Amino acid sequence: MPINLPKPVADYIEANARLDIDGMLKPFLCDAVFIDNGKHFAGQAAIRQLFEEEVIPVKAIFTPDTVRKDDGDVLVEGPAHGDFPGSPLRFTYRFTLMHGAIKTLETTV
Numbered sequence: 001m002p003i004n005l006p007k008p009v010a011d012y013i014e015a016n017a018r019l020d021i022d023g024m025l026k027p028f029l030c031d032a033v034f035i036d037n038g039k040h041f042a043g044q045a046a047i048r049q050l051f052e053e054e055v056i057p058v059k060a061i062f063t064p065d066t067v068r069k070d071d072g073d074v075l076v077e078g079p080a081h082g083d084f085p086g087s088p089l090r091f092t093y094r095f096t097l098m099h100g101a102i103k104t105l106e107t108t109v
Contacts, residue, residue, distance in 0.1 A: 003067045008102050009074055009095050017061055021051045028102045035106040058084040062091060070094070 005013065008027035015023025025044055028034075034041040034050060041050045054060070060082035067076050074095040081088035089109055096104040 003064060003076075005064070005067060005076065006074055006095075006097060008097060008100060009076065012102065012105075013062065013064060013076075016055075017063075019056055019059060019061070021048060021056065024051055024055075028105075029098065032102055033104045035104065037108060058082045060084060062093065064093070072096075 011027045012024055015026070025048055028044060028047060030044055031042070032044065032047065034047045036050060036054070041047050060080050062078060062080040064076040064078040066078065067074065069075070074097065076093045076095065078091065079088035080091050092108050094104075094106040094108075095102055
């Protein structure tokens with residue numbers, strides 16, 4: 001059963017499934033922040049570098065299976081699989097949206 005995601009979240013997830021860096025960046029605001037297990041990447045250039053160095057090389061693809069709202073944020077949970085130790089790992093992605101785009105994305109295992 002497909003889950004209903006807000007457009008910027010769905011666009012990010014779909015681009016990640018294709019390992020498409022430009023598509024993954026498109027739904028983020030220019031000054032967005034990506035928090036990856038406590039490490040902060042501010043702005044699209046830093047987020048691009050994160051994708052280039054840590055997502056694409058290990059072919060990390062997130063497959064959401066649940067979604068819920070929490071204090072206005074969108075929480076999406078599911079496994080990520082790829083060529084990394086422990087794959088697949090279950091992640092929680094917390095999206096803060098603003099003006100129809102991703103303002104903040106925080107990922108935790």
